[in-house]
Amino acid sequence: MSAIGERLKSLRIxxxxxxxxxxxxxxxxxxxxxxxxxxxxxxxRDTVRIAKALGVSPYFLELGHEEAKTEIEQLIEPLKxxxxxxxxxxxxxxxxxxxxxxxxxxxxxxxxxxx
Numbered sequence: 739m740s741a742i743g744e745r746l747k748s749l750r751i752x753x754x755x756x757x758x759x760x761x762x763x764x765x766x767x768x769x770x771x772x773x774x775x776x777x778x779x780x781x782x783r784d785t786v787r788i789a790k791a792l793g794v795s796p797y798f799l800e801l802g803h804e805e806a807k808t809e810i811e812q813l814i815e816p817l818k819x820x821x822x823x824x825x826x827x828x829x830x831x832x833x834x835x836x837x838x839x840x841x842x843x844x845x846x847x848x849x850x851x852x853x
Contacts, residue, residue, distance in 0.1 A: 740777030745802055747775045749792045763791040
């Protein structure tokens with residue numbers, strides 16, 4: 739397995755995605771993800787799409803030198819939020835859209851009730 743393949747597999751597992759799910763997110767096949775993880779192939783266009791789907795930069799995916807942060811983590815980092823609030827936002831961002839909408843509606847209703 740190549741270093742890129744190891745990073746890809748680690749990031750994919752960390753985000754609780756199967757090879758098929760990552761393939762669907764990136765417009766590639768499960769077999770392509772499997773071959774990249776095994777170090778058999780990697781096309782530059784795959785690097786960009788996969789990095790975006792995993793919320794890291796292509797630079798990190800290829801070289802592993804920068805911290806792997808999701809887009810949402812990069813956006814909320816400069817805000818003065820508690821770690822608990824950052825954690826909640828990050829978890830919400832990782833939900834699929836249906837669950838995200840339901841959870842945000844519940845949170846909004848709760849806040850309106852106590853405000």
